[in-house]
Amino acid sequence: MSVLATSSPWGFWSYFLDHRSEDLGWLWDHTWLSVVPVIVGLVIALPLGWLARRYEWAYPPLMSVTGILYTIPSIALFVLIPPVLGLDPLTPLQVPIALTLYSVALLVRVVADGLSSVSQETIQAATAIGYRPLGRFLRVELPIAVPVIAAGVRVAVVANVSIVAVAGTIGMSNLGLLFDEGFKLSTKTPYYPPIVLGIVLCVLLALVLDTAVVLLTRAMTPWRRVVR
Amino acid sequence: MIGDVFSWLFDAQHWQAHDFELGIGDQIYNHVLYCSYALIIALAIALPVGLAVGHTGKATWLISAANAVRALPTVGVLVLLVVIIAPHFYGRTNTGYLLPTEIVLVLLAIPPILSNTFAGVQNVDPAARDAAYGMGMTPSQVLRRVELPIALPLIFSGFRSATLQVIATATIASYVTLEGLGRYIYDGLAQQDYPQMISGGLLVALLALTADLVLSLVQRLVVSPGITGKSRRPGTTTNVPDPVSADELAAGAARS
Numbered sequence: 001m002s003v004l005a006t007s008s009p010w011g012f013w014s015y016f017l018d019h020r021s022e023d024l025g026w027l028w029d030h031t032w033l034s035v036v037p038v039i040v041g042l043v044i045a046l047p048l049g050w051l052a053r054r055y056e057w058a059y060p061p062l063m064s065v066t067g068i069l070y071t072i073p074s075i076a077l078f079v080l081i082p083p084v085l086g087l088d089p090l091t092p093l094q095v096p097i098a099l100t101l102y103s104v105a106l107l108v109r110v111v112a113d114g115l116s117s118v119s120q121e122t123i124q125a126a127t128a129i130g131y132r133p134l135g136r137f138l139r140v141e142l143p144i145a146v147p148v149i150a151a152g153v154r155v156a157v158v159a160n161v162s163i164v165a166v167a168g169t170i171g172m173s174n175l176g177l178l179f180d181e182g183f184k185l186s187t188k189t190p191y192y193p194p195i196v197l198g199i200v201l202c203v204l205l206a207l208v209l210d211t212a213v214v215l216l217t218r219a220m221t222p223w224r225r226v227v228r
Numbered sequence: 229m230i231g232d233v234f235s236w237l238f239d240a241q242h243w244q245a246h247d248f249e250l251g252i253g254d255q256i257y258n259h260v261l262y263c264s265y266a267l268i269i270a271l272a273i274a275l276p277v278g279l280a281v282g283h284t285g286k287a288t289w290l291i292s293a294a295n296a297v298r299a300l301p302t303v304g305v306l307v308l309l310v311v312i313i314a315p316h317f318y319g320r321t322n323t324g325y326l327l328p329t330e331i332v333l334v335l336l337a338i339p340p341i342l343s344n345t346f347a348g349v350q351n352v353d354p355a356a357r358d359a360a361y362g363m364g365m366t367p368s369q370v371l372r373r374v375e376l377p378i379a380l381p382l383i384f385s386g387f388r389s390a391t392l393q394v395i396a397t398a399t400i401a402s403y404v405t406l407e408g409l410g411r412y413i414y415d416g417l418a419q420q421d422y423p424q425m426i427s428g429g430l431l432v433a434l435l436a437l438t439a440d441l442v443l444s445l446v447q448r449l450v451v452s453p454g455i456t457g458k459s460r461r462p463g464t465t466t467n468v469p470d471p472v473s474a475d476e477l478a479a480g481a482a483r484s
Contacts, residue, residue: 071440072433073396079413079429083229089422158299165301169403170417179307183404190311195304202301 007191012200015193023178027201030174033167034160034209037096038153041103048104049111050137059112066105074098074163078170095167095174102163103156110152114145147224150217154210161206165198175201229422233430236423250407252431259408259435262326262401263394266333270390273334274341275383282349282379283371291346294339302397306332310404322406329401336397337390344386348379377452384447388440395436409435 016023052059072080077098082089085097118141126140168176178198185191218225236242237252245251250258274294281287309328317324352375360374402410409431416425448456 068437071392071436073392073399073436075396075399075410075413076429076432076436079425080433083233083426086229089229089425090417162301165303166400169303169400169414175301176303179301179304182311183307186311188315190315192308192311195308195311199301199304199308202304203299206299 007189007193009192009196011193012197016197023197023201026173026175026177027205030161030164030176030202030205031209033095033099033164033174034157034205037099038103038107038156038160040100041107041156042149042153044100044104045107045111046142048108049115052108052112053115062108062112066108069101069105074102074166075170077101078167090171092172095164095172099160099163103160106156106159107149107152110149111145114148114152115141117148118144143221146217146221150213150220154213157209157213158206161202161209165202175205229426232423233426237427237430250411255407255409255411256431256435259395259398259410259432262329262333262398262406262408263391266330266337266394266398267387267391269330270334270337270341270394271387274338275345278342278345278383279349279371279376279379282346283367283375285350288346291343294342297335298339302332302336303400303403305335306397306400306404325401325404325406329398329404329406332401333394333397336393340386340390340393341383342386344382345379348382349375351382352378378455380451381447381455384443384451388443388447391439391443392436395432395439399432 048062052062078094079089081087081094081097082091087093122140122144123136126136131140164174165176165179168174168178168180171177171180175198178194178201182191182193182195182198185194243251243253245254277290281290306329309331310325313328313331314324317327349371356374356378357370360370365373398406398408399410399413402408402414409428412424412428412431416422416428
């Protein structure tokens with residue numbers, strides 16, 4: 001058994017090479033589970049954040065609901081979503097739905113605060129040169145709010161990478177299954193390679209996604225480079 | 229399914245300990261106990277360090293180092309530590325699983341408390357600090373009577389997010405065979421007893437919401453009304469809610 005020969009923590013690379021197709025599949029699942037819910041969450045949070053900013057009465061209830069959502073531990077939300085939505089108890093959909101809810105909860109507040117960072121002078125100037133409310137929102141207020149929103153998106157993406165791994169403990173396909181495997185193979189003596197590989201891949205994925213958001217933000221806000 | 233969940237939850241059998249199974253009340257107690265150990269230790273470490281770093285402005289690398297820990301996947305670190313530590317303990321005690329879990333919980337709880345305490349002290353209005361020194365306060369008096377009370381709201385928000393993360397991660401600790409409310413989730417999953425699994429999720433969610441509610445009430449009692457803006461002298465300007473700060477964002481960042 002070559003498996004036992006490489007049970008040291010540094011054996012994770014040869015472990016990866018031995019189980020490449022399986023590990024890459026989990027890495028891919030982990031990646032889309034970390035990214036897609038944030039994109040969907042942002043699309044939902046934009047109108048809600050606008051609503052919270054536009055109408056004062058909408059702000060407190062929106063913040064309480066999202067605050068309560070953000071309080072519920074991820075593993076609890078995973079198992080609670082299927083019965084609430086009337087789905088199968090172990091539907092693979094529960095993870096992306098839970099992550100989307102977390103992303104919305106985080107981003108509604110961020111979008112509202114980002115929009116409030118737009119100065120009144122700017123809004124008045126945009127109105128004066130003929131922007132209608134929708135056009136002004138899309139082409140003036142939203143672009144100016146991008147840096148604040150992007151900071152929230154970075155937090156959401158990096159948090160998601162860690163939460164997705166939790167779903168591995170209830171058998172969902174992602175890098176968390178590497179920890180599951182390592183734990184099950186360590187009944188008598190520690191078998192480190194899958195565990196270390198999982199940690200390394202999760203950290204790398206978080207770094208790559210975080211950098212991608214930073215670069216994307218930079219590309220979307222060219223005027224900030226001129227000012228500095 | 230929701231009916232099954234409630235009949236599981238309100239079945240008196242599940243609230244009593246029998247054979248090798250603990251009752252729901254015992255598991256709530258265990259869960260709260262594991263979390264309390266970790267939060268007390270983390271607070272004892274992070275609060276003084278955060279106050280000292282914020283007050284002196286030295287060794288700020290400690291804050292960045294603590295924040296870097298947050299990028300690690302919690303489950304992975306938990307499993308890694310269990311695999312390393314558990315084989316050194318034999319017998320019927322659960323020390324081999326409890327010890328690594330507590331280490332992970334403390335590691336998780338330190339960054340939000342530390343960075344929020346630091347940020348709270350750093351954000352104290354320099355004029356207030358200067359006024360305190362001008363009145364003849366010693367540095368330690370300034371820290372205890374001016375900087376700490378002003379930093380308290382941020383410290384509380386750090387402690388609350390630490391509490392939520394600890395409750396969530398203590399649940400996952402059941403996956404590595406520890407007791408606590410997570411037992412119902414992982415046992416229910418293994419036995420395909422979905423009402424049990426969902427009841428476990430419900431209990432964990434309720435525990436987290438209750439803990440957050442209790443802490444918010446304590447915060448309301450402890451934080452000076454002069455800081456929250458509830459007692460206001462005539463003529464002062466109204467408080468505009470600050471836009472979300474990077475520190476607050478980071479406090480909510482690492483979760484599990």
